[in-house]
Amino acid sequence: MNFDHILKQIKDAGFVYLGGFYPESHQTLALIGNAGPQMWQSFTTSCDTSSTTLDQWTETTITCLASTINATALFPFDTPPHPFLTWAQKSGETFTSPLGLSIHPRYGLWHGYRAALIFECILDLPAVTATKSPCDDCVEKPCLTKCPVNAFSLHGYDVPGCISHIKSGDGADCHELGCRARRSCPVGHKFHYSPQQAEFHMAAFVKAHG
Numbered sequence: 001m002n003f004d005h006i007l008k009q010i011k012d013a014g015f016v017y018l019g020g021f022y023p024e025s026h027q028t029l030a031l032i033g034n035a036g037p038q039m040w041q042s043f044t045t046s047c048d049t050s051s052t053t054l055d056q057w058t059e060t061t062i063t064c065l066a067s068t069i070n071a072t073a074l075f076p077f078d079t080p081p082h083p084f085l086t087w088a089q090k091s092g093e094t095f096t097s098p099l100g101l102s103i104h105p106r107y108g109l110w111h112g113y114r115a116a117l118i119f120e121c122i123l124d125l126p127a128v129t130a131t132k133s134p135c136d137d138c139v140e141k142p143c144l145t146k147c148p149v150n151a152f153s154l155h156g157y158d159v160p161g162c163i164s165h166i167k168s169g170d171g172a173d174c175h176e177l178g179c180r181a182r183r184s185c186p187v188g189h190k191f192h193y194s195p196q197q198a199e200f201h202m203a204a205f206v207k208a209h210g
C-alpha cells in the first residue's frame, strides 16, 4: 500500500503523522496523534463529550481507521504503557525537550500521541522534517524558568507540586490555558491548544493524578 494513501486516511480521520520507523525487518510502525485543531474538532463534534472520554473516542476512531489500512493500533493509554516517547525518539521526527516531553520542529510541544499503527510490511515512510532539535538553538530555554512552582528541575518533574498549584487559586492560568512552562516555548506557537482543549486536558490530568 502507498504511504500517501495512508497519510490521507490519517488526515481525514483528524490526526497527523508524527514519525515512524522499522521495529523489525518486515514491520513498519507509524506514530499518529493530534497537532492543530482537527482532532479536537472531530472529537467534540462527533460525540457527547460528557459521556465519552477522549481515550474511548480515540480507540473507536483509530481502530476503525486501522482496519481500513491493514494496520494494528497500539494506544498510549494501554497498560502497561507502551514506550511512546522512546518510539518517538527512534523515529527521528521529534526530540526530547528539557521538560521530558517530545518537541516537534513544526508543532513544538503542542502535539500528543494518539496511537502507533503497526503494519506487517515495509512501507516507504516520509523523510524526517529536521535533523536537529529546536532546543539546540534555544539559548534562554524559557520552559525551564517559567513554571511558578519550579516543577521541572534536575530532580525530574514534581507532580504533586504541579497539581497542588493547578488546584490553587494562583494556578488558574495553568488550569485554564495549559501548562505555563509549555506555553513559554517559542516553537510552534500557532499550534497552541485552544483554551477549551487546554482546560479539558488539564482537568483530566488533575482528575487522574490529583
Ligand code: B12
Residues within 6 Å of the ligand: 075, 076, 077, 081, 082, 083, 084, 085, 086, 087, 089, 096, 099, 100, 101, 102, 103, 109, 110, 111, 112, 113, 114, 157, 159, 162, 179, 201, 202, 205, 209
Ligand atoms: C505515566 C505518564 C505520565 C506521568 C509520568 C511521566 C514520566 N515521567 O514518564 C505523569 C502523570 C507525571 C505525566 C504527566 C504529563 N504527561 Co504523560 N504520560 C505518561 C504515559 C501514560 C506513560 C509514560 C511511561 O511510563 N512510559 C513507559 C516508559 C518506559 O517509556 P517511555 O515513555 O518511552 O520513557 C520516556 C519517558 O518516561 C520520558 N520522560 C522522562 N521524564 C519525563 C517527564 C515528563 C513530564 C514526561 C511527559 C516524559 C518524561 O523519558 C523516557 C525516555 O524517552 C505516556 C503515554 C505513553 N504510553 O507513553 C504519557 C505521555 C508521556 N504524557 C504526555 C503528556 C502530554 C503529559 C502532560 C503534559 C499531561 C497534560 N497536562 O496534558 C503531563 C506533563 C506535565 C504538565 N505539567 O502538563 C504525552 C507527551 C506528549 C509529548 N509531546 O511528548 C504522552 C506521550 C501521552 C500522549 N498521549 O501523547 N505523564
Ligand code: SF4
Residues within 6 Å of the ligand: 097, 098, 099, 103, 109, 134, 135, 138, 140, 141, 142, 143, 144, 184, 185, 186, 187
Ligand atoms: S523553550 Fe527552548 S529549550 Fe524549552 S522546549 Fe522550547 S525550544 Fe526547547
Ligand code: SF4
Residues within 6 Å of the ligand: 146, 147, 148, 149, 150, 151, 152, 161, 162, 163, 165, 166, 174, 178, 179, 180, 181, 182
Ligand atoms: S502546569 Fe503549571 S505548575 Fe504544572 S508544571 Fe506547568 S507551569 Fe508548572
